[in-house]
Amino acid sequence: MLTPRLVVCPILLMLLGAAVPAWAGSPGPRTPRERKLVVRAEEATTLHLLRVAPGTVTTVVFNEDIQPASVDMKALAPLFGQLKVYPGVMVLRPAVAMPETSRPLITARFAGEDAPRQVSFLLVTDPKDVDTVVEVSRHALSAEDLGEELSLLRGRCVAAEAGLATLRALCAQTGLAGAVLTGALGREPVSVEWFPPAVETPGLEVVGSALLYRHIQTRLVSFTLRNSPGSALWVPGVGRLIQLRPNEKEGQALHREIPIRMLEDRLAPGASGQVVLEWHMPQDLDPQARYVLEVWNQEGDRSVRWTGLSL
Numbered sequence: 001m002l003t004p005r006l007v008v009c010p011i012l013l014m015l016l017g018a019a020v021p022a023w024a025g026s027p028g029p030r031t032p033r034e035r036k037l038v039v040r041a042e043e044a045t046t047l048h049l050l051r052v053a054p055g056t057v058t059t060v061v062f063n064e065d066i067q068p069a070s071v072d073m074k075a076l077a078p079l080f081g082q083l084k085v086y087p088g089v090m091v092l093r094p095a096v097a098m099p100e101t102s103r104p105l106i107t108a109r110f111a112g113e114d115a116p117r118q119v120s121f122l123l124v125t126d127p128k129d130v131d132t133v134v135e136v137s138r139h140a141l142s143a144e145d146l147g148e149e150l151s152l153l154r155g156r157c158v159a160a161e162a163g164l165a166t167l168r169a170l171c172a173q174t175g176l177a178g179a180v181l182t183g184a185l186g187r188e189p190v191s192v193e194w195f196p197p198a199v200e201t202p203g204l205e206v207v208g209s210a211l212l213y214r215h216i217q218t219r220l221v222s223f224t225l226r227n228s229p230g231s232a233l234w235v236p237g238v239g240r241l242i243q244l245r246p247n248e249k250e251g252q253a254l255h256r257e258i259p260i261r262m263l264e265d266r267l268a269p270g271a272s273g274q275v276v277l278e279w280h281m282p283q284d285l286d287p288q289a290r291y292v293l294e295v296w297n298q299e300g301d302r303s304v305r306w307t308g309l310s311l
Helices: 008-016 073-079 143-171 175-181
Strands: 031-040 047-051 058-062 080-085 089-094 105-109 118-124 129-139 191-194 204-215 218-227 236-244 250-258 272-280 291-297 303-309
Touching: 031 047, 047 058, 047 129, 073 080, 204 303, 236 272, 250 272, 272 291
Parallel strands: 031 129, 047 118, 058 129
Antiparallel strands: 058 089, 080 089, 105 118, 191 204, 204 218, 218 272, 236 250, 236 291, 291 303
């Protein structure tokens, strides 16, 4: 209950002096604020903002006793004209504004063994508001309550681990056998054909020819890309697929972006790497349509492209 604690406040305020206006040179009188704060077990490491001002008394009232010796009075003494800590009340009257570069911290430990064991305040001086009364309610959890929460968390961890085990099993499947086991490769045949020569940005070279794999609606393009010596670093960006109009001009009937997959995260000058793009074609597309495939770097200024493709 907070009522017994509040009886102390008027007496302490009389002893320490009433709040006075902010220092000269400040933006103006600060608005006094009274608020309530609930400290929960799961928020034990949370820093709670406490707005204090020079010459103004801030009273913090606790619904459960704290340990006065747990507050580092010596470290805070240079900043305060008066600082009093009692089992149920903490009274602060700063002598100066709180420094912004290294804001002081007050940590008070509760007397009981339940969680949360402590509460921490970050002291700031706000140009507009000042906390005059803050009521702190400790939402404590007993050892039994914490045990129940721990059991729930363990159950969630077991369920998550079961899901991860399935994913690990899928990731462990490699090669054609892995493609069959994961369902990526079905009973339908896979066709393979060579791409025509690519149109290259200076400094980039497609080594040999690109390969196109078809399986049902899945398309996969694979090629080796070489970044010429003396060229800038090539960081993979995105692939773009554009459907051509009947007059072989680029249109917007299909324009999608395709992730670029590589073992390397970038190609240094003179380096080569395998590039793979995979996507799914919609079923209702014109089988006679032609496409443009572009593979761009992250900056969008260097690419290789193929045009007139039948996919």
